Amino acid sequence: MFSAVVITGVNAIANSHTAPVGTDITTIYDQNIDTGGSVKDTTFVVHAMQTGQIVNPPHDNTIGVVGDTITFNPDNDFKPGETIHVIATDGIRNTLAEASVKRVWEFRAEASGGTGLFGNSGQGLGNHSSRDAALSDLDSDGDLDAFVANAGGSPNRVWMNDGSSNFTDGGQDLGDHFSCDVALGDLDGDGDLDAFVTNRNFFPGGQANHVWLNQELRRSPKSSSAAAAGRSPSLIFLRATTRAPTAIQSLSAARFNSARCRGRTSIRS
Numbered sequence: 632m633f634s635a636v637v638i639t640g641v642n643a644i645a646n647s648h649t650a651p652v653g654t655d656i657t658t659i660y661d662q663n664i665d666t667g668g669s670v671k672d673t674t675f676v677v678h679a680m681q682t683g684q685i686v687n688p689p690h691d692n693t694i695g696v697v698g699d700t701i702t703f704n705p706d707n708d709f710k711p712g713e714t715i716h717v718i719a720t721d722g723i724r725n726t727l728a729e730a731s732v733k734r735v736w737e738f739r740a741e742a743s744g745g746t747g748l749f750g751n752s753g754q755g756l757g758n759h760s761s762r763d764a765a766l767s768d769l770d771s772d773g774d775l776d777a778f779v780a781n782a783g784g785s786p787n788r789v790w791m792n793d794g795s796s797n798f799t800d801g802g803q804d805l806g807d808h809f810s811c812d813v814a815l816g817d818l819d820g821d822g823d824l825d826a827f828v829t830n831r832n833f834f835p836g837g838q839a840n841h842v843w844l845n846q847e848l849r850r851s852p853k854s855s856s857a858a859a860a861g862r863s864p865s866l867i868f869l870r871a872t873t874r875a876p877t878a879i880q881s882l883s884a885a886r887f888n889s890a891r892c893r894g895r896t897s898i899r900s
C-alpha cells in the first residue's frame with residue numbers, strides 16, 4: 632500500500648532567526664531516501680537572499696543522503712542576518728521511487744555581536760537622488776556589494792565592496808529612470824543575483840519596471856580575494872537585453888509599474 636513520503640524534521644528550524652552562519656541544512660523523512668540521483672540541486676534547492684541560489688556549478692556544495700536524511704553542506708558560510716529559503720520538491724524519491732511530499736521553509740542566519748552604535752566610515756558614494764539600496768554578494772567573492780536605485784534620471788549604480796566595507800563604483804550606468812526600489816534575487820536560476828527595479832511612472836508614457844540580469848563574470852567563491860591579491864576590484868555587469876536597448880525586460884506598466892515611490896519590492900523563492 633502506498634504511503635506518502637513525508638518530512639518529519641528539518642534543520643535549521645523553520646522561521647528560526649538564530650541559525651549559525653555555518654549551519655548545515657538537514658531534512659529528515661519518515662522513510663529512507665533514494666541515493667540514485669533524485670536528490671540534486673534542482674530538487675533540493677537552497678536560495679540565500681544575499682548570496683544567490685546555491686547551485687553547482689559554480690558553487691561546490693555537497694548534498695548527501697544517508698538513510699532517511701538529506702544533508703546540505705554549503706561551500707561558504709551564510710551572511711549574518713540573511714534569509715535562506717529551502718525547497719525540497721516532490722522530485723525527491725524514496726528507495727521505491729515514490730514521490731515525497733514537498734516542503735518549503737525559510738530561516739535567518741544569526742547576526743551576532745554589535746553594539747548598535749554607528750560610526751561614519753567617511754565614504755561619499757555618488758551624488759544622486761538615491762531612493763533604495765540592496766545589499767548582496769553580486770560578484771560571488773564573499774562580501775556584500777550594493778545596488779543603488781536612483782531617481783531623477785540618474786542611472787542606477789552598483790558599488791563593489793573590497794571586503795573591508797570600502798566601496799568602489801562598479802562603473803555601470805543602469806537605466807536613466809526615476810527608480811524607486813530594487814530587490815535582488817536569482818531571477819534566471821543560474822545561481823547569481825539579478826535585480827528587479829521599480830520605476831515611477833509620472834512621466835508621459837510611463838516608465839516600466841526593469842529586470843537586470845547579472846552577467847557571467849563571476850569568480851569562484853574559493854578563488855576570491857582580488858583585493859587581497861592587489862588586483863583591482865572586480866566588476867560585474869548587469870547588461871541590457873538584446874531585445875531592448877536598456878533592460879532585459881520592460882515589464883508592463885499596467886501590471887508591474889509602481890505608481891508611487893512607496894512600499895517595498897521583494898523577491899521570494
Ligand SMILES: [Ca+2]
Pocket residue numbers: 767768769770771772773774775776792
Ligand atoms: Ca562581493
Ligand SMILES: [Ca+2]
Pocket residue numbers: 772774791792793794864
Ligand atoms: Ca569584493
Ligand SMILES: [Ca+2]
Pocket residue numbers: 816817818819820821822823824825845
Ligand atoms: Ca541569476
Ligand SMILES: [Ca+2]
Pocket residue numbers: 821823844845846847
Ligand atoms: Ca548570471
